Amino acid sequence: MALTKEQMAQRIARELKDGYYVNLGIGIPTLVANYVPKGMNVVFQSENGILGMGPFPYEGEEDADLINAGKQTVTLLPGSSIFDSSTSFAMIRGQQVQLTVLGAMEVTDTGDIANWKIPGKMVKGMGGAMDLVASAENIIVCMMHANKAGESKLLKQCTLPLTGVKCVKKVVTDLGVFDITPDGFLLLERAPGVTVDEIRSKTEGRLVIPSNVPEMML
């Protein structure tokens, strides 16, 4: 069975380490915050100017002056700080943020990523994605393995305009977990019940399959 969005977030949460500063993109990546292991200290950065972002506020306690980068109302945790956008991206470009998790439309076996523009469709903009992928040392892409037409999103070359080149380190899809290596996508884990053959048939980019590919522990 392919992973649900929640399970993908749960799997990515296992990449968190105590003391990490983490930036989560909009969509499935946001769910990762729900699966931080108990007792682990992780500080979430929101690029509109928060370190120490907390959960959504209780009903009636929303503050129009306190939102995340997805423009959702949020809260602050003890020890949080607020800063301007320039300082926020200084943290990002300065590589103080240890982990960035974001969604994508396409990723290549060399770590290129496309996630901001589909020619001919309404272009909304890249927001902070280009700054994040150009700078972060550890970027995990979280996305469905294939698009709605069933075509692989793990490619040799992006067909869409790029967001960044040679930057993605790891990909978590609904079918498996992959490291980006000089030889291509290294299959590390399979989703429970998903076969190596299924992953092979749905991966267009170069795929490296070790002799033993364990099922994911959730």
Add this chain to the structure above:
Amino acid sequence: MNKIVANADAALEGIQDDMTLMVGGFGLCGIPEKSIAALVRRGVKGLTCISNNAGVDDFGLGLLLQTRQIRKMISSYVGENAEFERQMLSGELEVELIPQGTLAERCRAGGAGVPAFFTPAGYGTEVAEGKETREFNGKMYVLENWLKADFALVKAWKGDRFGNLVYKRTARNFNPMMAMAGKITVAEVEELVEPGELDPDEIHTPGIFVNRIFKGEGYEKRIEQRTTRKRN
């Protein structure tokens, strides 16, 4: 020293057609809503607006799109606006999309007298097309120029007649850099206080960057995505 003006209309004196404006805010958070309303009343056209976002259909910069006062937007993300989409697709509105961190730093550079800087953002993408690139310590960077504006319109929580500003929570966002980069910077505040009431250690924007300040009445502060959790 007294930079206080009576209201938004007085604060915008001198804004003319075809000028370049910086407008603070992230989404609808921390936008200068009183100055935007006054721009609609003023009726100036052909504006170039530098702002992270373009508002929603009936609030924020969306109001200036409805009245066709904006010729060009320079932004990082312009998602939530149907009228924007229509004008962009029909070619009435010119749009330049730039990475958010680059936008913030270009404003800061404009205010700080730094004409250009190298950033890794956008290298290898269409954002870098036509721009100088250079390698530093084995990594490639793109040369980006400063941004300046005829007027910068910012919103703060508190301010005094010297122009000193304190922002509230994430309503700070782009406001401090834009306040630095305007030839004339107009700050609207929720509270005007006496000099000395703001702790000098806690001022976010020193008054030197601000030319005019006024107190806005009755802020709407619309929430774009109201997200909550249930009490257990």
